[in-house]
Amino acid sequence: MRVAISMLKHNLGDRRHFQLAEKISPETGSELLELVQPVKVSLDITNCGAYLQAQGTIVTVIKLNCGRCLKAYEYLVETEFNENYYPVEVRKNNQKSISNKHPVVEDHDLEISNEASAEKVFFSGNFINVEPEVFSSIQLSLPMRQVCSEECRGLCSECGINLNDEQCDCQHDELDPRMAALQKLFNK
Numbered sequence: 027m028r029v030a031i032s033m034l035k036h037n038l039g040d041r042r043h044f045q046l047a048e049k050i051s052p053e054t055g056s057e058l059l060e061l062v063q064p065v066k067v068s069l070d071i072t073n074c075g076a077y078l079q080a081q082g083t084i085v086t087v088i089k090l091n092c093g094r095c096l097k098a099y100e101y102l103v104e105t106e107f108n109e110n111y112y113p114v115e116v117r118k119n120n121q122k123s124i125s126n127k128h129p130v131v132e133d134h135d136l137e138i139s140n141e142a143s144a145e146k147v148f149f150s151g152n153f154i155n156v157e158p159e160v161f162s163s164i165q166l167s168l169p170m171r172q173v174c175s176e177e178c179r180g181l182c183s184e185c186g187i188n189l190n191d192e193q194c195d196c197q198h199d200e201l202d203p204r205m206a207a208l209q210k211l212f213n214k
């Protein structure tokens with residue numbers, strides 16, 4: 027999932043639009059996401075001097091498992107992409123920055139401390155691989171509570187059948203146990 031940024035390196039403020047539609051490669055961790063559709067990434071990348079700013083949207087469909095009925099269901103992912111990519115090239119001939127005309131990257135930026143590199147995302151050369159950040163944006167956008175539908179009735183706690191598909195004869199005590207205890211008190 028690479029974007030060619032060589033034409034963006036020369037002038038501060040240069041911006042280009044990119045449209046990608048790709049799968050996540052196994053190296054990035056595709057086994058953690060079961061894609062139903064390729065990941066569509068719409069990106070604007072801007073030369074901000076010290077870094078390239080990438081902003082856009084991510085759309086795809088993935089498979090999740092319902093926490094109530096345990097069935098797989100399709101989930102539409104629509105999320106945002108925001109990342110700044112810093113050039114990591116250390117030039118030998120005293121050239122600075124991603125831009126020759128507008129050198130903005132100072133020398134001290136090239137001495138990357140461990141703390142800074144933990145937060146910043148770097149690139150080198152004429153391409154940026156946005157895939158790791160696309161992947162983590164998708165992961166962060168996933169719902170905490172995964173249900174196939176708000177109306178999902180789940181599995182019967184007694185016999186285990188899927189109550190969306192079938193009925194069973196089990197007693198379904200709808201009452202919260204704490205409420206049931208209270209009701210007992212009132213009925214005395």
Ligand SMILES: [Zn+2]
Binds near residue numbers: 096
């Ligand atoms: Zn369900």
Ligand SMILES: [Zn+2]
Binds near residue numbers: 184
């Ligand atoms: Zn049952």
